[in-house]
Amino acid sequence: MLEKPSIDADQFDRQKRIAGWDQDAISKLNVLVVGAGALGNEVVKGLAQIGVGRITLVDFDRIVKANLNRCVFFCPMDAANGLFKARVIATRARSINKKIRITPILKNVEELPENFYSQFDYVFSCLDNLGARLHLNSHCYGKVPLIDGGTTGFFGKVQVVIAPSACLECAMSEQDYQFLWRKYSCVGDPLDFIDPKTPALSTTNSIIAALQVNEMIKLVHCAASLERKGGKPQPKVVGEEQGGQSNVEQAKWLFGNTLVGKYLFYDGVRNTQAVFSVERRQGCPVHG
Ligand SMILES: [Zn+2]
Structure with a gap:
């Protein structure tokens, strides 16, 4: 006897119930996480x-x-054996979705070749130091959308960079530059002793990472809708009204509500978040 197909047999059934959800567009993605x-x-x-x-x-x-208070894929035995972070995540992520193809690269971001980035649809910056984030920012700008996250204790931020909008370095203050200057020796080697480990909390990291992935979901659906209509996504399109009249309108609405050219600041003490615009800075070394 033929059994009725169960709605619970599809791993992605519940998200497919979101209006306009495009599982095909998500499945095709090739993403870099640094x-x-x-x-x-x-x-x-x-x-x-x-x-x-x-x-x-x-x-x-x-x-x-010290990683175990906030890293969901790691366990005490991994720390005891000093296993590579990227390798362990690659293995355990397959337990969530066995179809996923995940490749660990055991390198510093600065060692990646210049032409490495353009093969990807999105790049996630999950770094804990400013120098590496700026390196990634300058290598992705104009090539691939960059979704940057950062946390310290109860606080976090997310910024999305797609040219021609502002980049991470546009948002840097004089104080940030001074910090960078102090952090590196005259030969370019990091001086770790003046950069003590920052406070880190699993709750804040979960929230910020979820916001980063959520930004990608919106961008993917915008791009997929516009592609079907033969259009191209434009970062500057902002729609105040909720979309729904057409796929293109909905795509514009989603795209207008991303963090492209903006950053979100999350405050886990006061339970607030605020979104700020980031203007392109004249003289920014990334794009002049
Ligand atoms: Zn810039």
Whole structure:
């Protein structure tokens, strides 16, 4: 006797119930995640759960006990054995979605070749230091959308960079530059002793990583809708009204509500979040 297909047999059934959801567009994605720490763990978890097809994960670091308070894929034995973060995440993410193709690269972001980035649809910056984030920012700008996340204790931020909007460096203050200058020695080697480990909390990391993945979901659906209509996504399109009249209108509405050219600041003490515009800064070294 033929059994009725069960709605519970499809791993992605519940998200497909979201109006306009395009599982095909999600499954085809080829995404780069840089950093396999707390944010990297949570971002890969989110990407695996929604069914992203391919992920490349870059991190040269090994797991230590102090990672275990906030890294969902790591366990005490990994720390005891000093396993590579990227390798462990790659193996365990497959337990969420066995179809996922996930490639760990055990390198520092600065070691990646110049032409590496343009093969990807989206890049997630899950780094804990400003120098590496700026390196990624300058190498992705104009080539691939960059979704940056950062946290410290109860606070976090998310920024999306798609040319020609403002980049991460546009938002840098004089104080940030001074910090960078102090952080590196005259030969370019990091001086770790003046950069003590920042406070880190699993709750904040989960929230910020979820917001990063959520930004990608909106951008993917915007791009997919416009592609079907033969249009091209434009970062500056902002619609105040809720879409729904057509796919294109809905795509514009979604895109207008992304964090492209903006950043979101999250405050877990006061339970608030605020979105700020980031203007292109004249003289920014990334785009002049
Ligand atoms: Zn800039």
